[in-house]
Amino acid sequence: MLKLTDDLVFAKTGQHLNDLQDKVVRGTIQGETYEKIAEDFHCNESYVRDIGAKLWHIFSESLGEEVNKSNLRSAMERLQVSLFSSHSLFLSNIAQESVQIRNINFCEKTRQPPDIPNSNSDYQQPPTEHHELSEMPELGVFYDRTSELETLQTCILQEHCRLITITGISGIGKTQLAVKFLQEIKHNFEYILWYNLDHASTFTEFQAELIELFDPNTDSELIPKNGKRLKPIKYLQKHRCLVVIDNIHNLFLSNQLAGQYQSEYEEFRYLFKQIEELSHQSCFLLIGWEQPIELAEIRSSNPKFKTLTIRGLETTAIAEFFREQELGEDEKLTPIIYHYQGNPLWLNIIANFIPEMEDFGDKIIENNPIFLPQSLKDNLQQQFNRLSPLEKQVILELVQQEQPVNLAQLLIRGQIPSSDLFNALQSLFRRCWLEKPDHFYCLSPVLRQYIIELNH
Template identity: 55%
Template sequence: MNLKEMLNVADRIVFEKTGQHLDDLQEAVLRGTLQRETYKEIAKDFNCSESRIREIGSELWQILSEDLGEDVNKKNFRSAMERLEISIYLNVAQEESVQINSVNICGEARHPPNIPNSHPPNEETSNSKPTKTSHQDLSEMPELRDFYDRTPELHTLTTWILQQRCRLITLTGISGIGKTTLAVQLVQQIKDEFEYAVWYTLDEFPTIDKFQSNLTQLFSHSEKQDSSPTNQKRLPLIKYLQNHRCLIVLDDVHNLFCSGELAGKYKPEYEDYRTLFKQIEKLSHQSCFLLIGWEQPREVTQVKNQNTAIRTLQLKGLDIAAAREILREYGLEESDNSEALIHRYQGNPLWLKSVANLIQDLGGGVTELLPNDTILLPEDLKDILQQQYDRLSELEKQVISLLAKESQPINRAKLLENEIIPASDLLNALQSLSRRGLIEQQTNFYTVSPVLRQYLHRNLDGSDALP
């Protein structure tokens, strides 16, 4: 939902509760909240007291909380509306699935006001499918703390998994960009659509035998509980994926791959995962694997045909509005340079938190500590970048150092003119660096982010200044 649609839904909820539509001041509070304005800013815009705005906000949050069945407040209003949208989407997808396999006598669905072609959350219909027993092992899934707006990405992943029935999805991106946080939010929203929902971190189950054994043990144990057979035989993993609708998330999948090589090359002891992922892609089944990591398997990157059951989402930085929410938590939202700071650190949540924490500790401001496009590299941020740099092959290090010397995007033809790196090797390195999210490509031009360029410059020659 966009801002106007969210206001329309809120207006419907308030009208059903009070018999009155939103007045101008109530709408201003909701609109300001969605635009991430403070109560003080909203009051100033509307020429009234901050206490009056807070009072109106409190009344609205109470009404919305009662209707949506959760504690709604200024901080989570946007995310509550996004969860409502996902709930509506899931109900529609569920009904459409049922109607495909049954006779729809009326051919007409009920829709809530202002939300076309959808059903309100928690609405019971005569066509709802029977609830299946849900078995979940999410003990390794991190707790969701701060979640910043990722509505388009959530919608894309939800569509791929629930509507398009993709079997293998990779979620990649540079460290700190928010891959795991996004996946946790996704799993929380769609897990009940599956008979099994499982989250494994691959540093805990590195070998294929141990990983498959843990999965099949979960399946066979739950089947015994459900059917109580006298002698249940454990099946191959693929059979369980065919017999049941499963969502299996593998986090830190980059631990399967070699350091010092181009992206996605398996360590010798983990080559069997290649066979598993090919099975998941090729064989018919009704389950979905979501792979999260800095790198993805090479067999996945080679698939570009949208008719296949494989998809890849490379996560980028937050937009300005969402990134400002981070700066607001550190008291930096009023800074005139906040937007420039967000661009400089590419909207990367972890990078922004790191530099905002340093600014807060030093007791300064953005303009004072980051004048003239200065890049600060806190020690924890340098450690994060070092981990990613250490994974690169020597060839990639050579190529990224060439890019780091240029403050502007450099044409691929110019890169190929270098007399050190053969053309074939250079192109392979550019492809690998792009897959890692360490360089940016626009048509035939390549560049390195200011943060990474500053780090590389210091890492290569110890200098603190940009070239």
């Protein structure tokens, strides 16, 4: 019976039932109320009623009789009877290839899956028109991130999380992970927007792109400057949508603790608050060096908010990369992988640098020094410039210590007031600039070497 409703919708719209439409039809056939369907799908009852009304209109036009929530089951049963009778007629007249019922052709040949047209048909399913991915970068060489991909799939497709932040130091592979994930799950969303947040972006521009995704006929020049009026959340409540915002750190102030909004981006804070508080069926995926401070603070109390911190690649994955570059034996390369934290960008810089140094490159591998090519320094400088003076002071304290130190040792030194020290350590952790093995604080070898060279 559900297959028949999907056929009717596809014949009318060229699209199959989405997740919510499927739930409305199933629930109606099983005698569930709109309230129960909305509760199960975590959305507003009024929105479920609206979806139902649109479906009943499609079925009514297709079948030539009034179809509503109370008679959907009986209408589909009558259609099944008609199909059975038509099938009997087909068997008695082999020349008849198909039976037409109220403007819908139900082929009596063996059914194929809905998205695979019959081989003798010229029909091609139209491409999805609701995925705006023009700003999504191409997927380059992708190394194993099975665990991270499974985590994202669980959070978004099974737990229906509303907002997920992917954080990590520059070059660790956050964006590439998101691209790979999107390629695998995009069919689960009716609408998808990938938005690259650069320094010139504004909330009005972001809002215009989001609204245009849902309503291509909207004149962006008519969108009011005050983003609160249009309430993009209403679109996110009506549709199953995935919004990816890359380079989210560009929303925040430099020379301040992590996640402090620039004044011109306060509208994003308001939108994220709506995402947290209001019922909807969409998901925001935020990618960057930092995350909004309010999200970092509430995620422990809200199961619909998650943070995925990306670490370096496993040694086996990076060793495969080095073998492809023909840089040497795995045993010799392992210390380099450790020094550069399995960071794909950093290791790629080193891999390109070693052959250029000829004999000196071999000495780098043999002696395992921490070498910082200029392009790697430039990459680190961009992130270092965002640190607050307080964070820089803490980092200098750590660099002066030959061994990792615990919190008590830092407090005893008394160079920084305790409350400022706690705030700075927390902010550095959120930026992935600190490591904490066995409750001892330290910098990674690359960051430590960078700070040392910066101060000499």
